[in-house]
Amino acid sequence: MAEPGYTVLARKYRPAKFADLVGQPHVVKALSNAINTNRVAQAFLFTGSRGTGKTSSARILASALNCLERKPGEFEPCGKCASCRDIARSEDLDVVEMDAASNSRVDDVRERLESVETRPARGKFRIFIIDEVHMLSTSAFNALLKTIEEPPPHVKFILATTNPEKIPETILSRCQRYDFRRVTLSEIVAWLEAICAKENLQPKDGVLRAVAEMAEGGMRDALGKVDQLVAFSGAKPGLEDAERVFGLIGRAKLLELLTALAGGDARAGILFAEEVFDSGKDVAEVLASLVGLARTLLLVAAGGADTRGIDVPENELPALRQVAQAYGIHGLVYLAELLTDCRQRVRRAAFPRVLVETTLVKLSMVGRLEPLEALLARLDEVSDAPVSEVINNITPAARERSPQEPKPAQNAPATGGSERPLSAREKTALDAVKRQFGAT
Ligand SMILES: Nc1ncnc2c1ncn2[C@@H]1O[C@H](COP(=O)(O)OP(=O)(O)O)[C@@H](O)[C@H]1O
Ligand SMILES: [Mg+2]
Numbered sequence: 001m002a003e004p005g006y007t008v009l010a011r012k013y014r015p016a017k018f019a020d021l022v023g024q025p026h027v028v029k030a031l032s033n034a035i036n037t038n039r040v041a042q043a044f045l046f047t048g049s050r051g052t053g054k055t056s057s058a059r060i061l062a063s064a065l066n067c068l069e070r071k072p073g074e075f076e077p078c079g080k081c082a083s084c085r086d087i088a089r090s091e092d093l094d095v096v097e098m099d100a101a102s103n104s105r106v107d108d109v110r111e112r113l114e115s116v117e118t119r120p121a122r123g124k125f126r127i128f129i130i131d132e133v134h135m136l137s138t139s140a141f142n143a144l145l146k147t148i149e150e151p152p153p154h155v156k157f158i159l160a161t162t163n164p165e166k167i168p169e170t171i172l173s174r175c176q177r178y179d180f181r182r183v184t185l186s187e188i189v190a191w192l193e194a195i196c197a198k199e200n201l202q203p204k205d206g207v208l209r210a211v212a213e214m215a216e217g218g219m220r221d222a223l224g225k226v227d228q229l230v231a232f233s234g235a236k237p238g239l240e241d242a243e244r245v246f247g248l249i250g251r252a253k254l255l256e257l258l259t260a261l262a263g264g265d266a267r268a269g270i271l272f273a274e275e276v277f278d279s280g281k282d283v284a285e286v287l288a289s290l291v292g293l294a295r296t297l298l299l300v301a302a303g304g305a306d307t308r309g310i311d312v313p314e315n316e317l318p319a320l321r322q323v324a325q326a327y328g329i330h331g332l333v334y335l336a337e338l339l340t341d342c343r344q345r346v347r348r349a350a351f352p353r354v355l356v357e358t359t360l361v362k363l364s365m366v367g368r369l370e371p372l373e374a375l376l377a378r379l380d381e382v383s384d385a386p387v388s389e390v391i392n393n394i395t396p397a398a399r400e401r402s403p404q405e406p407k408p409a410q411n412a413p414a415t416g417g418s419e420r421p422l423s424a425r426e427k428t429a430l431d432a433v434k435r436q437f438g439a440t
């Protein structure tokens with residue numbers, strides 16, 4: 001696909017200085033302070049989703065620590081000295097990079113760490129960068145722990161991972177942790193614009209935004225998509241090209257669907273599913289776009305005239321407002337929940353098409369659903385006892401007050417013998433009801 005000698009954009013534009021790192025100002029500030037004041041921890045943990053700058057930052061930090069030209073009070077690596085150049089090429093003797101995804105065994109770790117006692121060859125420090133560190137086996141973690149507990153003073157560790165929850169507490173507690181955040185849509189768009197200008201690429205209106213939306217906060221993904229798009233459509237790709245290459249459906253069309261569904265048109269949902277499946281589009285991507293749109297609609301509904309944080313072109317706002325109004329805030333919450341759930345399940349679903357169809361049909365019924373409060377108010381009207389009393393009677397406190405009553409578990413259908421705990425959904429509903437009626 002790529003021409004010979006073509007360097008993919010994500011590699012060509014790997015940040016070499018802290019100043020080039022987009023969207024992680026908290027990380028840059030803390031690291032630069034530490035370097036400036038010579039209070040650099042012995043072990044770091046960089047966490048965050050893929051393509052947000054963890055590996056790049058590990059190399060920048062390593063370069064800064066070992067840069068031969070950096071003056072006191074400066075924190076950026078010079079990028080030109082022998083040490084900076086070798087680190088950028090991953091060829092430096094003092095910086096040991098290890099990918100735990102492909103070297104997860106204890107022997108791999110022992111082999112790499114054999115040299116910890118060795119003095120650095122050129123720089124001030126020997127720096128061990130362990131990428132995807134959560135992949136290490138238990139015994140490999142133990143081997144690492146031994147060194148990380150008391151490393152020689154000339155050693156620094158930089159661990160990076162997308163899954164910090166898989167890292168043992170013993171390791172976590174030795175590390176200074178930095179959480180890399182997803183890069184925002186507008187930051188990605190701005191960065192892509194800058195790179196396209198340098199590369200003489202002229203994507204048409206809306207293209208970079210569509211690409212950035214797909215990347216979900218990952219800069220590497222965003223750049224990869226630009227590569228892909230340009231390979232297929234040349235230097236001036238239009239929105240139709242992006243929609244074709246990535247199997248996307250434009251926002252106008254998605255809004256049209258949601259408008260129809262809000263009006264109770266179930267058939268529109270079925271036809272949409274048919275189009276998505278028959279045209280071979282990536283269903284998960286389409287659902288991701290719908291989830292993104294649902295989120296925007298929620299922001300529109302919740303914010304009123306305040307459009308901060310709403311990342312769509314100004315001229316699309318009126319249409320969005322109309323749809324948001326048609327659903328109402330309750331309907332939108334339900335919409336977002338259903339779509340998110342559908343999107344999470346669709347790749348593994350045995351019958352993805354049925355899943356998508358039923359989800360869309362459910363969405364066409366939202367208009368007919370009443371919010372909980374309205375239902376309860378109506379119940380109150382028709383029942384003899386106020387609903388608040390009924391609710392009170394089923395709360396645990398009420399049961400304790402009247403021990404002669406049979407325990408609900410005995411009447412309830414068998415759910416494994418003991419009393420069934422409330423599901424999260426039931427708890428939320430119950431809490432809402434209690435709040436509404438002042439029950440405790
Ligand atoms: N915060 C960022 N700012 C600018 N470019 C980034 C950023 N994060 C990632 N990139 C781009 O993505 C590529 C891969 O980034 P990398 O640091 O390896 O991400 P991670 O280790 O978090 O998966 C980089 O070469 C760069 O082109
Ligand atoms: Mg990485």
Ligand SMILES: [Zn+2]
Nearest residue numbers: 067078081084
């Ligand atoms: Zn340097």
